Amino acid sequence: MSEIFYLIRSKADGQYLVARPRVADAQEGEANPGFLLLFKEHFDALSYLNTHGSDVAPRFAVESIPRDQVGSILKRWGFAGVGIVQDPLLPRVEFLQQDSRF
Helix, strand or coil, X not given: CCCEEEEEEECCCCCECEECCXXXXXXXXXXXCCEEEEECCHHHHHHHHHHHCCCCXXXXXXXXXXXXXXXXXXXXXXXXXXXXXXXXXXXXXXXXXXXXXX
16 A cells, blocks of 8 residues: 655635745745655644634645655745655744655
């Protein structure tokens, strides 16, 4: 069986929820492709939305994706990598570059 991840996606424009960590040596105005946020459980994605965006939560949906399709999403959307949310309430996120695990 393949591992399943859960993503948060805008109902309005179809964009995924991403993290854009600040980079110390980045130039102002430089494009930051961001890291696609992945959740291990459906309820973790919902908890994240309700905790950190309760006022906009109805504008988003949670979708599932098999692990083997994550790489194609990263390439298609041009993300730098993934951020696997370990704790949705704090939040605590493990960032992985695109070429490291996916």
